Amino acid sequence: MNGRLTAIALCVAIGGCAQLPDLERAERAKTGGDLQTAEENFRPLAEMGYEEAQLGLADVLVKSPAPERRAEGEAIYRRAAASSVQARIKLGKWLAVKENATEAERQEAMGLLSDAIDSGDQSVLIALVRLQLEDPQRQGTAELERQLAAWQAQGMPQAKLGWIMLYRARGDYEQHLDEIRQSCETWLNEVSDCYAELATVYRIQGDEEALKGLLVRLEADYTSERVPPVEVKSVARALADEGSGEPRPDEAKQLYEMIAPQWPDAWASLATLVRNYPQLGEGEQVVEYLERGVEAGSSKAAASLGQVYLNGQLVPAEPDKAEKYLLIAAPQEPKARIMLARLYREGKLGAVYPEKALEQLLIVARSGNPSADVALAQLFGDGRGIRINPVYAYGFATLAKEQGMPQADLWLERIAPRLQPGDMERVRAMVAKEKAARTGEQVSLGASNNLVRETL
Numbered sequence: 001m002n003g004r005l006t007a008i009a010l011c012v013a014i015g016g017c018a019q020l021p022d023l024e025r026a027e028r029a030k031t032g033g034d035l036q037t038a039e040e041n042f043r044p045l046a047e048m049g050y051e052e053a054q055l056g057l058a059d060v061l062v063k064s065p066a067p068e069r070r071a072e073g074e075a076i077y078r079r080a081a082a083s084s085v086q087a088r089i090k091l092g093k094w095l096a097v098k099e100n101a102t103e104a105e106r107q108e109a110m111g112l113l114s115d116a117i118d119s120g121d122q123s124v125l126i127a128l129v130r131l132q133l134e135d136p137q138r139q140g141t142a143e144l145e146r147q148l149a150a151w152q153a154q155g156m157p158q159a160k161l162g163w164i165m166l167y168r169a170r171g172d173y174e175q176h177l178d179e180i181r182q183s184c185e186t187w188l189n190e191v192s193d194c195y196a197e198l199a200t201v202y203r204i205q206g207d208e209e210a211l212k213g214l215l216v217r218l219e220a221d222y223t224s225e226r227v228p229p230v231e232v233k234s235v236a237r238a239l240a241d242e243g244s245g246e247p248r249p250d251e252a253k254q255l256y257e258m259i260a261p262q263w264p265d266a267w268a269s270l271a272t273l274v275r276n277y278p279q280l281g282e283g284e285q286v287v288e289y290l291e292r293g294v295e296a297g298s299s300k301a302a303a304s305l306g307q308v309y310l311n312g313q314l315v316p317a318e319p320d321k322a323e324k325y326l327l328i329a330a331p332q333e334p335k336a337r338i339m340l341a342r343l344y345r346e347g348k349l350g351a352v353y354p355e356k357a358l359e360q361l362l363i364v365a366r367s368g369n370p371s372a373d374v375a376l377a378q379l380f381g382d383g384r385g386i387r388i389n390p391v392y393a394y395g396f397a398t399l400a401k402e403q404g405m406p407q408a409d410l411w412l413e414r415i416a417p418r419l420q421p422g423d424m425e426r427v428r429a430m431v432a433k434e435k436a437a438r439t440g441e442q443v444s445l446g447a448s449n450n451l452v453r454e455t456l
Contacts, residue, residue, distance in 0.1 A: 089116045096127040102368035122156045129162040133169045196234040203245035229263035249277040267293030268300040283314035299332035319348040334364045352385035366438045373400035377411040390418040395430040
């Protein structure tokens with residue numbers, strides 16, 4: 001670090017160096033959406049130990065479509081959070097929108113954002129409301145309604161946007177269209193989430209001129225990098241997903257194509273769009289989009305392409321290709337591991353590989369995905385290359401039920417008659433042991449695992 005400081009000082013003295021990194025320039029570039037310039041200025045200053053530059057660099061990194069860059073940004077937030085209130089707020093905001101976040105990460109985000117609200121930071125309100133609405137443990141919306149009313153009474157204007165989210169969750173969204181339109185037209189400059197809300201309202205109301213103007217403005221804001229690709233994707237979904245009003249698949253397709261070069265997951269969204277609206281293309285187009293997504297580094301495209309070859313959808317089933325693409329997707333896509341487990345368990349590769357199936361499901365379950373617990377209950381309840389074990393089956397079904405999975409009840413009812421005297425005590429011990437395993441490091445493929453050896 002001293003060497004870098006000496007070099008910068010020397011440059012200043014002799015005036016013969018290229019443009020030096022500048023924090024104000026970095027902030028202006030970040031605000032204006034020029035993330036490359038922002039990073040070029042933030043990174044050297046961050047490496048010199050400037051906390052403001054470190055957080056600015058993390059802000060840039062978590063906006064990247066590359067998983068490794070997003071992980072680097074999160075790591076920076078976490079290091080700074082030990083001593084910085086601002087870093088804790090930024091970490092909470094990031095975890096609130098992080099794709100495939102674990103339940104532990106979501107709970108961590110709620111704690112961080114609640115602390116921020118208590119300290120008077122209103123900027124986290126929307127992120128906190130979204131997390132609360134998505135919390136599977138939350139019963140009803142009465143508590144949130146009281147919370148929003150209190151925030152609004154305290155003069156927090158963002159609470160109006162919280163009400164919009166609540167209307168959607170409560171099912172009376174369309175009864176408040178005029179209110180939503182007024183609020184989001186007012187807040188569009190400050191809150192990019194309002195693009196998707198306005199697209200939804202204009203679609204329902206059939207306001208062609210307003211929608212056309214919104215899309216022109218969205219394209220301009222995206223081109224100038226004031227709006228990130230993920231928000232454009234949200235607008236495309238609002239235009240084409242099921243719902244009231246005439247769907248707009250052509251406009252959605254144009255939006256996905258606009259962001260695909262910068263946001264590889266858009267290729268997977270394009271494939272889904274064509275499958276939902278066959279008039280946009282044939283099955284070959286779906287496969288082509290997914291292949292382009294895989295080439296661009298999209299794990300979602302790889303998972304979808306693996307599923308296509310696994311199920312024989314659009315193309316003849318090819319288990320080897322399915323495994324290839326699912327293995328590419330597995331590090332980032334839990335559903336790819338669940339499909340791999342099915343591939344191995346059902347013998348689609350010419351033989352049953354129960355050890356591989358079990359390891360894949362354990363990885364997903366121990367990362368906080370209750371669907372994997374249901375699959376494990378089925379694995380131990382049905383057998384197929386693995387010894388039937390009612391204790392394990394009931395235990396994993398119990399873990400799934402505790403996480404709010406309705407399918408767990410079916411397995412609990414099916415397995416209960418098979419339990420012998422004393423088995424419930426063994427179930428409780430197994431559940432406690434598995435919960436303890438989930439507080440530690442995620443199990444990795446190929447790792448030695450007693451559960452695997454005990455049940456094959």
